Amino acid sequence: MAQYVKKDDDRDEEAEYSPFAGIEKGAVLQEARVFNDPQLDPRRCSQVITKLLYLLNQGDTFTKNEATEVFFAVTKLFQSRDFGLRRMVYLIIKELSPSSDEVIIVTSSLMKDMNSKTDVYRANAIRVLCRITDGTLLTQIERYLKQAIVDKNPVVASAALVSGIHWLKSNPEIVKRWSNEVQEAVQSRSALVQFHALGLLHQIRQNDRLAVSKLVSSLTKGTVRSPLAQCLLIRYTSQVIRESSMNGQTGDRPFYDYLEGCLRHKAEMVIFEAARAITELSGVTSRELTPAITVLQLFLSSSKPVLRFAAVRTLNKVAMTHPMAVTSCNIDMESLISDQNRSIATLAITTLLKTGNEAGVDRLMKQITNFMSDIADEFKIVVVDAIRSLCLKFPLKFRTLMNFLSNILREEGGFEYKKAIVDSIVTIIRDIPDAKESGLLHLCEFIEDCEFTYLSTQILHFLGIEGPKTSDPSKFIRYIYNRVILENATVRASAVSTLAKFGAMVDSLKPRIFVLLRRCLYDNDDEVRDRATLYLNTIGGDGSVVETDKDVKEFLFGSLDLPLANLETSLKNYEPSEEPFSVKSVSREVKSQPFSEKKAAAKKPTGLGAPPAGPTSTVDTYEKLLSAIPEFSTFGQLFKSSAPVELTEAETEYAVNVVKHIFDEHVVFQYNCTNTIPEQLLEDVTIVVDASEAEEFEELATKPLKSLPYDTPGQTFVAFEKPAGVPAVGKFANVLRFNVKEDYGVEDEYQLEEFEVVPSDYMLKVGVSNFRNAWESLGPDFERVDEYGLGPRESLKEAVSAVIGLLGMQPCEGTEVVAANSRSHTCLLSGVYIGNVKVLVRLSFGVESSKEVAMKLSVRSEDEADDATAAVESEGDGRLKSQAPLAFFKLKTLLTWSCQADYGVEDEYQLEEFEVVPSDYMLKVGVSNFRNAWESLGPDFERVDEYGLGPRESLKEAVSAVIGLLGMQPCEGTEVVAANSRSHTCLLSGVYIGNVKVLVRLSFGVESSKEVAMKLSVRSEDEAGTEVVAVNSRSHTCLLSGVYIGNVKVLVRLSFGVEIFKEVAMKLSVRSEDEADTHHHYYPK
Amino acid sequence: MESCPSVKNILLLDSEGCRVAVKYYSDDWPTNSAKEAFEKSVFTKTQKTNARTEAEIAMFENNIVIYKFAQDLHFFVTGGDDENELIISTVLQGFFDAVGLLLRGNVDKKEALENLDLILLCLDEIVDGGIILETDANVIAGKVASHSVDSGAPLSEQTISQALATAREHLTRSLLNV
Structure with missing residues (x-):
């Protein structure tokens, strides 16, 4: 062994030694042939795999063929029983990520390993299978996976659980079947198995709030072993807290004690997770915050940078919402200003800037000045932003802060940093009038030595706007004229414009400015000379002190209310000809969507329903659009256009929103409609507006939309007249009416939500x-x-x-x-x-x-x-308070009286609000024989609709709820529902306002899941009565009649209903003279 | 924030910012050039800091990067910016210490490249698809080192250090003989 170490030492003296020096893909692929040897050399095979992995790791890629070849060769290595080689085989299979048809080769080997006696094989085989297989195989191996989850070896169990978490994304329904096993694994004695099991169990149940809440309440009482699992539990707990607080519970927060207890956990990771969770509780009180802040404060003085960073970052966030709570950490925070880690120092400073009080600003700024010189630009920008908001918070301190900004502006720095400073100064000048003069002078000094053309021109432009309004505009002239002498052409040109603005706005300066402008006529740049000439001639070049014409000012310095992009395209398209280019030919339409670009030339403007680019240009756009419509051109000046109000729910068949255009004597509603059904073309689209609840409005004109193809927004308009200058209010109900052009036009309508014109x-x-x-x-x-x-x-x-x-x-x-x-x-x-x-x-x-x-x-x-x-x-x-969508109109009573008792203070007491609902217009009047009355009205007066009432407690409850809503008289005792019946028919009668007799037949049905469906048939003497129940919808009835061969009169009633999945059901009822009724149900595909 | 803590990548770079071994678990960097650009920016911004005794931390493009250096090796672990910094730090520490154990204290680039298979197995044992598998360095090293044990011999009969020794011996020899 010692020998090797020595050898290594010798090599150290040589140049960079790497076992992979000079490695080539081609050569390694050649080497991979050893995988095919009949006598496998495991060690050599491992080396080759390592080399392949090295290549992949360095970013080399294999072609499809190469990868396939290597993969097939690797599969042969399953023959070897060498442990180390097998591990490398697992690794390379995961890296190669073979295609699904290749996977089949290894699945049997992997499935064998999954049932191996060796734990490491089992664990790794599961992880490899997870990486390479799809759902079809999963069902085959599900049984083994369930076993693996509860395997007594923690490595195997973890591998199965982690793979489960990955599989849950692609095959949720299969993984959800494992919840019993996962539940068991949560109780595992192994710390990490518990962590993985908890993670998977929560993901399986995350949509079931009750289950998550149960999980949390049982685990917070029990023992959770690993710190990681504890962190997870804290996250789930704060989720439960957040959701329960949404339900409007008051009093003590559930589980807060658990979070607080975690602050005393022995693992820092858990302490921090809990502290962070507490600071992020919605509407956290300072009493709840205190223990968390105390813990974070301790972290601030830790020797570990990661802890300091985590703490200061969290406190920084808290400081945005609860600055007072963080002030206790200010002393620790100040010592962090000199932290080695600049991220920590910057976060500390910005926190201090947020929590500091007005008195401490000066001291803080002194500390920051020292700190600024040795941090990177990106941190400086953060500090500058914080200083800007501090300045807006304490306007009285603007002198100190402005000085600081001007000092750092003079120092070295990149463009982004300088731009942040300039932007901050400009904001401060705009918001704090007292800061204007000094701020402008700082900017002037900056442009004396500014290397960024962009910033120079920005500042010159800003000077031109603000400078003339100051007490002594003449002092800026020197700085501006210096630019004309010293700078590049772009800056010179904007300096000329700025000078001209001073000349136009400040009459006393005019003669002197003219002298300067005349000098610019000899500039060697065209643009500079052109500008100087233009200004001299328009402002009044004779040098006398005259007031510049308002029109000229508007022409020279007014805003160009054209979208610049449009101007650019028009100029590009302009071809030199006899006719000069005219600004009037430029479209004012804001192209908010790229796809509408091509259609801009067409007459119909599109894309207006999309979010507009800017507020002023929107008004322009609307104005132009409306004045282009002859019916509305006489309405005069557009006063205001509201933001679009959505009249449909998201993801409905037709998306409609309305823009309210207010004129002096008129109101125009612009309905932006979008058809989201690809196979439909809508024609003659109009909106039928019911203004019965808007008394002061009188319908004047409508402008239908000829056709509405799929996914192209179109507009239809309805105009109303209203008393001049009066802020009339009211509520408008809308129905979208159109012809569906599929094979033949079918007239249909679509109920929209109502909207109001409000003050x-x-x-x-x-x-x-x-x-x-x-x-x-x-x-x-x-x-x-x-x-x-x-x-x-x-x-x-x-x-x-x-x-x-x-x-x-x-x-x-x-x-x-x-x-x-x-x-x-x-x-x-x-x-x-x-x-x-x-x-x-x-x-x-x-x-x-x-x-x-x-x-x-x-x-x-x-x-x-x-x-x-x-x-x-x-x-x-x-x-x-009136926000309830159902309210037809609401009346709120304010009871005002004077409290004479003590001080004669006026006081008021609020009563609850009530509503006038449609059923108030319905008289309960019974009929003696419902069937006779029903038949006497006949099917011509009938309207049928179907409703899903959602899950209900019982059929009885649903029936009485509907009867109550309609406010009608039940007939023939049909209000009584037999216990346990699955369906019920209820007959109602009543008289609606206007003395209209109304009969209603309600058919209810219950599904197993307590979902109640209702079919409502109404017959009434008058069409008006049906409006009570004519609610939008998912169903439509169509009556057809004809004469069949043999002179048999046939009446056909078609009832269409749309179910949840857009499945259309049709009921065909035929009545003919020679046969009894036949009813058929069709369910087209 | 209701999800499992997750790791976006683990990087092991040399003193010039070149890859020794890297593993990405997130789609934030879809191409190799995006990955290399990220590695380069992380490397250049951290290279001057002193992260030898304690792990350091920095933020890049809305990610937390926690890093630690040893000789000419730079260890990095990246997580999302709302991730618990201390969890990411535990992963880094586990990786760092496990590599130390596997390389028997000789933590430098040469040693790491010579034992690249151990490093790659080590990465494989720490994180699976972004989910933390294990953070205890001894357990990680133990799992990796069980590498060269013959399949017949029961694991419990070998101590970790024995296993490590055999593993290293086999490998250095075989690589040197190429």
Whole structure:
């Protein structure tokens, strides 16, 4: 043995020695022929396999033929009984991953090994089989696998369980059959078997919440041996906690004690997993957090970098939501700033920036300054981002932070880093007005020595916008003109534009700017000269102090409201001709989907239903689209277009959403329809809108869609008239009506969900730059104040965003962000209401201990006609709680009285809400003979529909529920359901509003799984009555009549029903004069 | 996070960042060039750090990489960024110590290449398709070293070190004689 070591030492002195030096694939493949020798040399075979594996590992690939050849040769090695060689054979088979037709060669050998007496063979054979076989073989070996799972050798059991986890992805139904064995393995004494069994058992049951909950509650009480299994159990436990808290349980969290107990486990892995699980609990309280934070704090001073990293990363996340909880770790955190591991140091700094208070900012910045010089750019970017958010949090500290940013801006750094700093400074300038002057000067200094053209042009552009608005714009001119002298052509050109902006905006500077611009006329770059010439001529080149024309300003500096991509394509397509290129010829349509590109030339615009690219361009697009339709062109200026509201569930046959376009006197609904059935072409698609619950609206025009092919979105429009300038609200029910063009057109309709026009549709999100000024300028005379109790809410944050969403206004000054754990919040909103009325809202929220949220709403608006104000209030008032989809309309009663008792405080008390439902319009009126009455109405007045009622407790319960819903009178005692019957027919009668007699026949059936199906047949004197039950659907009835040969009148009734798997069932009922009824059921393929 | 802890790859590189043995368990790097690019970036970013006494940690492209160096060998284990760092670290430690045992303390590139079959078997015993099989270095080394035991002889009659010795002897001899 010593001999070898010596030999090795000698070799060390030579150059790089490798046993694989000069290895070649071809040669190794030749060598692989030894596998075919009649007298196998196991050692040599092992070496060759090692070489093959080395090649594969280095990234060499074998061609299909080579791989097949090697594989077949390797299979011969199963003859050898050499233990070591067999292990290598297993390895290479897994690496070669043979194709399924080749696998057959080895399966019998592997199955033999699976039943071998040698444990290592059994374990490895299972793992190899798992890697190479598919589901067909699995059924054959299932029996052995079940045995292996409960094998007394832990290696075999683990191999079977781990393979089970892999197989579960491809053959879940087979693996699920093993749950008894897996359950037994969970109780195994071997630590790792328990871990693997737990993993597999959970994956088998993961969709069964109850089973997972049971698993967790039994195991948390018992003993789980390995730390890995303990970690798994913690993950499952927090899943159970999360799901149970969704059910709205209150009080103590189940299993929290278990998690807390794990913090005292002896394995660090488990302690950390538990601590992390606790910090990630939803709505975790500070009392729950404390023990976890304490444990993590201990980790911070560990000697192991991995522990420090894990702890600081978790604390960093906690700091985002619970900064106060982490402050106790600040001292440990500060010592980590100098950590060798820069990831840890960066995480420590960003955590400190999040938890720090205003007073500590200066000290912290001093520490960071030392640290910044020796970290990589990517970490610096993280720090810069953290500083930006710190600055927005403590605006008063902007001087310190801005200084810091300008210092690091002067230091060395790559583009991404510098860009992050510049972006941060720009954000700070935008959000903190006081920081503007100093921030702009810092940027000016930066461009004096900036190597990045992109950043220079960005800053010059920004200077052109912000610079002229400062108190002394002239001081920036020097910096800008220096660019014209010193920089490359791109920067020079943008410097010229910036100079021109100063000239156009600041009249006093104009003559001096002109002198500078004239010098640029001699620049040696075309673009620079062109720009200088353009500006000199348009702004007014005579050098006199005149105010620049507004149109010119708009032309030169206004935004180009064209999608740049469209402009580019148009310019590319333009061929030089007599006719000059016109911007007007460029399409304004935003191409949000690549596939619509080709169709852009066609008349019909497409792809509008897709998420639009930008808010302003959407409005443009909509405006253009609507004005192109002659019926709507007279409606005037489009006020607002809402975001699309989905009217269908996801994955239905037809996907429809609606965009509400608000005009002064009109409302246009744009229905974006998509047909998702490949074999159907829909024609004459219209939407039938029932506006009976929208009183102020009157239908004016509809624009049907000629055809709707598969997967190409199309639009149909319905226009309504409404009183001018009035924010009319209402609810609209919709039915999609169309002809299905398969072989012949069939008229069909499809029930859509209803939507509402709400007051927020009349509100434009328009921000104000300085809310306080705007608020003060309106003055208290224009103010209305009201208070509301919002009831218990999940969190203050949720309440604030709900109110903002309801009002549809623009949050100002970042006030939509609610600090975690704060008990009160003020939110500033602004908007423009229909009629161009500017509205400002100040919302003050407060939370009581019981999560009750109270809101004070102050509104100021330009117009004292309290329209807008009142509307805003009514929104806050009536709509906050009405979210139940079934509600036809909801009334909420606010009882207001003055509490004179102590201080005369106005108070209010909220009552529960109630609904007016359709059954309120139904009178219970019985009939003496149901059959006679039924027949007298005849099948012509009949509507039939079928419904799946889902699993029900009993048939009886289902019957009485339906009777209750319909609010009708049961006849002939049919409301009584015989016990244990599997089907039932119930007869109902009633009188609907408008004195319409309605008869209903309900047929119920129960399946074994308690699924109740119902067939509802309605006959009524009037079509209107059927609307009560005409609900969308999965069924359709078609009546045909004809005269058969021999002059026999035939009436045919076809009932179609669609079952869950799109299977269409058809019931054909034929009535003819010469025969009794025949009923047939057909189930087409 | 409800799933089993999983390992995305295990890398063993030399002091120039070249592969000694690597094993990928995830589809995040579908091609060999993607794998090599990942190895290169991980290697260059960690090469200057001191990860000889304690395992170090870094983040790359939303992955946690835990690494440790010995002589001219660099050991890496990668996991997803929401994985428990300490679990990944346990895997690395198991791999590192098992290789140490298998190479009998001579943990360097030459020794590793000469015993590449042991290293590959070692990787095979630690993780199967991303799922951790075993993290105890002694058990891993024991399983790998049972390699050269004749199928007739019962395992229990050989100690781990005996098994290791025979394994190594056979292999060095046979490789040197090529």
